[in-house]
Structure formats: C-alpha cells, structure tokens
Amino acid sequence: SQTIHQWPATLVQPVGSPLSLECTVEGTSNPNLYWYRQAAGRGLQLLFYSVGIGQISSEVPQNLSASRPQDRQFILSSKKLLLSDSGFYLCAWSEGQINSPLHFGNGTRLTVT
C-alpha cells in the first residue's frame, strides 16, 4: 500500500532563517505531488504541484520554492522566512489520472518567531 511521510511534525524558526520541509511517498511510482498551506480561518491554499522529476508549477508567488529531486521526494524551501510563512504545511500525492483523490501527509506545523 502507499504511504506518505512528511517531516518534521513541528518546527519553530526565527525570521530570516532558511526552511526545508521534506515529503516522501512510498508504494507508487510517478505520483503527482503537492504542497498546500493551511492558515487559520483561511482553508487550504495550493502552493506548488509537480507532475514529474524537476517539474514544478507554482500557484502563488511568494517567499517559498519547491523542488523534486527524485520521483517520490518533494521538498519545500525558503531562503529567508517571514512571519507570514507561519502555518500548517501539508504534502499530498495523487495518481496521474484525472479526478484522482489526493492523499495527505500528517502535516508540519511551522511557527516563525
């Protein structure tokens, strides 16, 4: 069966520090991968998605970037965190078929101080 791992579970970082969140998927090949951010009272916002290695699409211009160095690895990064980057970050995967559901990791709670 497929599993998705996301880490760390919680992170407290000072403003201006770098960020790296990692997500890996097991049990499937060539998944579509996604990064969402969940801010209090604002629902889920799609940040990035990827249909293959090295292919990244950005939905919202901001202080973050994403990379996919391997088929089942998706990384969310920032060079300098802002206070507004605080939130709950969720990685997800889906099969490469139309209307496939998304399967989410357990999320990372990021607090920028």
Add this chain to the structure above:
Amino acid sequence: GNSVTQMEGPVTLSEEAFLTINCTYTATGYPSLFWYVQYPGEGLQLLLKATKADDKGSNKGFEATYRKETTSFHLEKGSVQVSDSAVYFCALSDHRGGGGADGLTFGKGTHLIIQP
C-alpha cells in the same frame, strides 16, 4: 475560476443528532467532488467522493450526493458520535498541467463539535 463555499462553523450538535454540512461549488466543466476530514493535529483524510452528477458517495455513515442542478454536495449523517468531531472540507478537482495533475480547490472547512 473554481470555488467551493461551505457553511461557516463551528457547528455544535448533541450525540445522535442528524448532521448536514452544506457545500456549493462553482466550476467549469465537470469536476469530481470530495469530502475530507481533518482530526486535530493531523493531515486530511479522504472521507468520500463522487465523480459525476447524481452519484452518491458514502463512507462511515456519511453520505453526499452530487447535485449538478443545484451545484451542491452536502454532507449528511443520520446519527453523529463524539468521535466525529473534526474539521470537514468540501473540495472539487481541478485540471492542472498536461499530465492530468488534479489539484483540488477546497472550501474553508467546517469545524464540527459533537457533545455527549
């Protein structure tokens, strides 16, 4: 663009009460519709889905029917339990990228609280 509107929460009910959480959508084409549930401190779990008009998705006593004429996908359960307390998200599929990369557009979520 696509959008999903859910009823505002929190929704507070007593155990064994009937539950309805309203969801309406705006979309081009024929999206699939989903309900996800999020328990405290966790990621989202797929609860149920429907892929075409008049389809009914069901799981764990929850049901939702894809109503194209009213662009709705309301979530219902006949008798809720304390363990159903969570945040519920309605979502629809988008089509992103040439590889069928379906991201989802989510509603803002409805916090459900069930009291014993």
